[in-house]
Amino acid sequence: MGRYVIRRLIQLIPVFFGTTFIIFAGVFALPGDPIRALFGERPPPESLLNTLRERYNLNDPLLTQYGKYIFKVFQGDFGIDFRQRPIWEIFLEAFPKTLILGLTAFTIEIVVGLVAGVLAGLRRGGFFDNLVLISTTLIISIPVFVLAFMAQLTLGLQLGWFPISFDEDDGWPMAYLLPAMVLAGLSLATLARLTRTSLVENLRADYVRTAIAKGLSRRTVVGKHTLRNSLIPVITLLGIDIGSLMGGAIVTEGIFNIRGVGQTIFQGIQQQVNTVVVGISTILVIVFIMCNLFVDLMYGVLDPRIRYD
Numbered sequence: 001m002g003r004y005v006i007r008r009l010i011q012l013i014p015v016f017f018g019t020t021f022i023i024f025a026g027v028f029a030l031p032g033d034p035i036r037a038l039f040g041e042r043p044p045p046e047s048l049l050n051t052l053r054e055r056y057n058l059n060d061p062l063l064t065q066y067g068k069y070i071f072k073v074f075q076g077d078f079g080i081d082f083r084q085r086p087i088w089e090i091f092l093e094a095f096p097k098t099l100i101l102g103l104t105a106f107t108i109e110i111v112v113g114l115v116a117g118v119l120a121g122l123r124r125g126g127f128f129d130n131l132v133l134i135s136t137t138l139i140i141s142i143p144v145f146v147l148a149f150m151a152q153l154t155l156g157l158q159l160g161w162f163p164i165s166f167d168e169d170d171g172w173p174m175a176y177l178l179p180a181m182v183l184a185g186l187s188l189a190t191l192a193r194l195t196r197t198s199l200v201e202n203l204r205a206d207y208v209r210t211a212i213a214k215g216l217s218r219r220t221v222v223g224k225h226t227l228r229n230s231l232i233p234v235i236t237l238l239g240i241d242i243g244s245l246m247g248g249a250i251v252t253e254g255i256f257n258i259r260g261v262g263q264t265i266f267q268g269i270q271q272q273v274n275t276v277v278v279g280i281s282t283i284l285v286i287v288f289i290m291c292n293l294f295v296d297l298m299y300g301v302l303d304p305r306i307r308y309d
Contacts, residue, residue, distance in 0.1 A: 008296055019285050027274045104180035179255075202229050242291050246287050261280060
């Protein structure tokens with residue numbers, strides 16, 4: 001187990017450097033001068049511009065800028081914005097809202113998506129199976145912003161079940177349920193279809209027929225063996241989803257006016273505060289990598305045939 005974890009951590013090193021470099025290069029290669037943009041239409045003295053560019057290493061070549069940035073990251077410093085505010089502090093201010101939203105959406109995804117997928121797989125070809133296939137296809141086909149508008153119109157305005165805009169004073173769950181349902185929509189539909197397909201495939205496997213022929217009840221075979229094997233690809237999807245949900249959804253947070261991580265990154269792009277975009281994205285890369293490492297460790301728990309060493 002220990003050797004496996006070490007190997008996976010070593011494999012994650014090039015992933016971390018490659019991802020952060022692509023983000024860094026992409027953001028700092030954007031057109032425009034972020035320092036000059038700070039002053040709006042009033043042109044600042046050239047000496048002040050050069051001082052600020054020097055402070056934020058903008059005069060250095062790209063590789064030198066990236067090297068200095070990563071060196072600070074390993075010291076726990078993700079940079080500062082143009083107001084001298086640490087990026088880590090900005091992230092911690094926005095992350096609680098995104099965390100609650102993401103966990104709520106993740107719970108909805110697991111409860112609804114997993115149950116729907118299992119029931120559809122066990123009743124393959126029946127009414128519920130067809131209902132799940134049609135409804136999930138419909139959800140996947142609808143863009144997120146359209147789904148959010150429909151949810152606000154029907155569940156918020158017409159039925160009055162949820163507030164149409166985020167208000168932290170409403171508290172959990174009322175303030176988070178509607179945006180969480182929208183955020184979980186696409187992942188929920190994908191999870192239900194994947195669970196259904198995986199379960200149907202395993203129900204046709206030879207080991208299922210052999211277990212039933214030996215006298216084991218269908219309930220035992222499905223509950224103890226088939227479901228366990230069917231959950232391996234599902235766990236992979238959930239690991240990717242939880243990393244994405246923890247990273248925040250720019251569209252969903254924007255529509256519901258949630259000042260979370262997604263909105264913070266979007267405002268950083270709009271205002272050309274590149275240090276905010278790169279710093280928060282680096283933190284999210286670390287979160288995503290840790291989620292995927294946890295998923296890899298879960299494989300051995302679900303399927304004893306998988307060996308770590």
